[in-house]
Amino acid sequence: MMNRSAWLWLAVAGLCMSASAQWLKVPTPGIPRTADGEPDLDAPAPKTADGKPDVSGLWAPAEIMIDDIAKKLKPGSVPFQPWAEALYKHRRETESKDDPTGWCVPGGVPRSDAVPYPFKIAYTPGMVVILYEAVQSYRQIFTDGRELPKDPNPAWMGYSIGHWEPNAFVVETTGFNDNVWLDNHGHPGTESLRVTERFKRKDFGHMDIEITIDDPKAYTKPWTVTQPLLLLPDTELLEYICVENNKDLVHLVGK
Amino acid sequence: MRPRNATSYSAIAIVAGLLFFSATPLPAQWLGYRIPGVPRTADGKVNLSAPTPKASDGKPDLSGFWESDTAYFYDLAKDLKPGDLVMQPWAKALQAEREGKEHQDDPLSDCMPPGVPRINMSTDAMVHPFKIVQTPKLVVLLYETSANSTFRQVFLDGRPLPKDPQPTWLGYSIGRWESDTLVVETIGFNGRSWLDTAKGHPQSEAAHVTERFTRRDFGHLEINITIDDPKTYVKPWSAKVPVHLLPDSDLIETYCENEKDEAHKR
Numbered sequence: 044m045m046n047r048s049a050w051l052w053l054a055v056a057g058l059c060m061s062a063s064a065q066w067l068k069v070p071t072p073g074i075p076r077t078a079d080g081e082p083d084l085d086a087p088a089p090k091t092a093d094g095k096p097d098v099s100g101l102w103a104p105a106e107i108m109i110d111d112i113a114k115k116l117k118p119g120s121v122p123f124q125p126w127a128e129a130l131y132k133h134r135r136e137t138e139s140k141d142d143p144t145g146w147c148v149p150g151g152v153p154r155s156d157a158v159p160y161p162f163k164i165a166y167t168p169g170m171v172v173i174l175y176e177a178v179q180s181y182r183q184i185f186t187d188g189r190e191l192p193k194d195p196n197p198a199w200m201g202y203s204i205g206h207w208e209p210n211a212f213v214v215e216t217t218g219f220n221d222n223v224w225l226d227n228h229g230h231p232g233t234e235s236l237r238v239t240e241r242f243k244r245k246d247f248g249h250m251d252i253e254i255t256i257d258d259p260k261a262y263t264k265p266w267t268v269t270q271p272l273l274l275l276p277d278t279e280l281l282e283y284i285c286v287e288n289n290k291d292l293v294h295l296v297g298k
Numbered sequence: 299m300r301p302r303n304a305t306s307y308s309a310i311a312i313v314a315g316l317l318f319f320s321a322t323p324l325p326a327q328w329l330g331y332r333i334p335g336v337p338r339t340a341d342g343k344v345n346l347s348a349p350t351p352k353a354s355d356g357k358p359d360l361s362g363f364w365e366s367d368t369a370y371f372y373d374l375a376k377d378l379k380p381g382d383l384v385m386q387p388w389a390k391a392l393q394a395e396r397e398g399k400e401h402q403d404d405p406l407s408d409c410m411p412p413g414v415p416r417i418n419m420s421t422d423a424m425v426h427p428f429k430i431v432q433t434p435k436l437v438v439l440l441y442e443t444s445a446n447s448t449f450r451q452v453f454l455d456g457r458p459l460p461k462d463p464q465p466t467w468l469g470y471s472i473g474r475w476e477s478d479t480l481v482v483e484t485i486g487f488n489g490r491s492w493l494d495t496a497k498g499h500p501q502s503e504a505a506h507v508t509e510r511f512t513r514r515d516f517g518h519l520e521i522n523i524t525i526d527d528p529k530t531y532v533k534p535w536s537a538k539v540p541v542h543l544l545p546d547s548d549l550i551e552t553y554c555e556n557e558k559d560e561a562h563k564r
Contacts, residue, residue: 065460065470065486072435072455147446148553163451165438167361167431169335172438179411179448181440183549187334198551202328280451282466286409286554 066279071101074276075247082276084248091166095207098242098250099164099171101280105249105273109150109157112226112254112268120266127231127261134229140297142229143222147285149180151199151223152216152238153254156270161280164242171205171212176280184214191217197234211253212242225256233260248274328548336545337516344545346517350478355434358478358513363548365427366521366541371419372496374523374537384532389500396498404498405490409445409554411467413491414484414507415523417441417450418539421495426552427544430511437473437480442552452482459485465503467491480511493525502529517543 075086089097108114113121123131134141144150150158160176169187184203195202195218202218216238223232241253250272257265337348353359369376375383385393396403406412412419417439420426424444431438437452452473460470463486470486484507493499505527513519519541526534 065463066453066457069457143555146555148555165431165433165436167433169333170431172431172440174438174449174451179446181447181449183440185328189328189331192328196550199553200551281464282468284411284467286446 067281068277069279070277074100082248082274084246084274084276086247088244088246096210096212096242096244097166098212098244099166101161101163101275101278102250102272103161103275104157104159105271107157107159108226108268108270109154109159110227112153112157112230112270113266115268116266121230122263122266124261124263130231131229134224134231137297139224139227139229142224142227144178144224145289147178147289149175149178149199151219151232152182152201152203153240153252153256153270154225155180155182155200156240156252156254157226160283161275161278163280171214174280176283178285179283191215197221201236201238208241210243214238214240214242216240231261232256232258235260248276250274329550330546331548332546344517344543346515346543346545348516350513350515353432353434357432357434357475358480359432360430360437360480360511360513360519361432362519363427363429363544364519364541365420365425365544366418366539368420368422370494370537370539371416371421372494374415374419374494374499374525375497375535377537378535383499383535385500386530386532389530392500393498396492396500397496401492401495401498404492404495406443406445406492406495410490411445411448412443413467413487413493413501414450414469414471415509415521415525415537415539416491416493416495417443417448417468418509418521418541419494427547427549429549437482440549442549444552445554447549447552452480459483465489469507476510478512482509482511483507484509500530501525502527504529517545519543 075083077083091097149155155175158177162176163174165172171184171186173182175181182200182203184205186205189204191204192202197220198218199220201216203214203216205212205214219232219234219236221234223236225232236258239255242250244250252270253267254270255265255267256262337345339345351359411417418428421444426442426444429440431440435455439450441448450468450471452471454473457472459472463470465488466486467488469484471482471484473480473482487501487503487505489503491501493501508524510522511519521539521541522536523539524534524536525531
């Protein structure tokens with residue numbers, strides 16, 4: 044039995060995305076292949092020219108967690124502040140009818156890590172960019188040494204800086220607006236949300252993002268979940284213009 | 299009002315300003331951050347007349363944060379002589395209707411992407427610059443736009459343009475280097491984009507847009523645009539758009555979440 048959130052996402056997929064498109068079968072250059080020419084997703088994780096973990100590529104969730112990002116945690120273990128728990132329960136009871144992504148804004152962070160559409164991570168000096176098929180949006184993750192901004196103008200995607208650890212690309216993001224939903228069920232976030240994402244590529248085709256939610260206004264302590272990703276070889280992002288034919292709103296009626 | 303630069307308004311810009319004001323957020327961060335690795339003059343300002351930088355593969359590096367001459371957002375054909383741009387009869391009628399109705403049917407005011415090449419054009423009212431992110435096999439163009447933050451990918455990995463592509467607002471783009479110029483070819487449009495805003499020059503599904511990006515020096519870029527759309531125009535026509543670098547600044551998140559354009563349409 045599919046839950047309502049899954050239906051919603053299928054509705055989004057059906058209505059906002061092209062039914063078919065091009066470059067879905069163009070061989071991705073530079074990826075390791077087996078003797079029969081198939082992409083070798085079990086090949087070793089690549090390194091950048093300067094020896095750092097290379098997390099670039101076209102990725103999608105290997106496991107659907109967008110409905111409930113805490114689904115793999117022990118039940119009841121999300122350390123809600125009381126008001127945040129009440130809001131979460133209200134959102135569940137009203138079947139996420141107030142979900143801002145129904146209005147075609149991006150899901151923000153970490154929800155975009157779990158969004159069931161592909162996203163592409165690309166490197167350039169001083170910045171890593173993530174291109175999301177979902178809502179045709181993007182994030183810039185600055186690696187040029189700048190600090191997170193002080194008192195930033197609130198944004199759906201926040202402001203991100205990144206650095207490398209021996210086995211991870213680590214991204215810190217702050218500066219969110221006050222209407223953050225961490226997932227479809229509506230785990231709340233506030234303007235004090237700070238998200239740390241550890242991108243850990245296990246081999247060529249598999250990566251985990253360890254996501255730590257640190258939002259003292261909404262949660263009594265930081266909590267961490269892991270979103271597994273799968274590399275999508277020999278394919279491409281599609282154009283996704285959500286506002287063009289958005290039919291979510293008529294389904295977001297709640298109870 | 300946004301702080302990036304002060305501009306004067308033409309009459310058309312005031313209309314556009316009404317149309318586009320709603321989607322634009324307040325000033326944000328990292329607009330005054332001193333980007334490292336950039337050539338600077340003795341007083342610490344970015345040296346806009348320094349030589350064109352080179353990428354790791356030896357090609358000119360077009361990466362940077364760019365603002366185009368705003369006039370072309372309104373009229374892409376503004377520099378053309380009579381006879382340079384000849385519309386097919388249906389296109390001429392449609393263009394006249396759009397101009398007569400003060401572009402009230404512009405899909406951009408419904409938060410659709412501006413289309414190609416209009417997406418490259420900054421506007422008088424709200425600026426809306428773009429960022430070029432160059433890698434050897436892929437050039438990414440990051441846009442604010444007056445509707446939604448969005449992006450284009452330009453593939454330089456040797457793939458051909460797709461055959462009979464699924465129609466899109468922003469098309470499918472491949473690029474190649476011709477000497478020091480990045481030549482971007484784009485097809486696969488949905489035929490609904492406007493090439494410009496005040497004039498409303500139409501674009502059909504048959505359009506083939508070529509954008510030639512040449513970085514003259516550190517602070518100056520030129521986009522030479524050719525519109526080849528035989529269903530709409532009797533012959534191809536071109537526009538040369540000057541673009542300048544916005545030093546020590548950055549993109550601002552823009553989402554069409556507070557849509558008030560409708561109220562200003564008439």
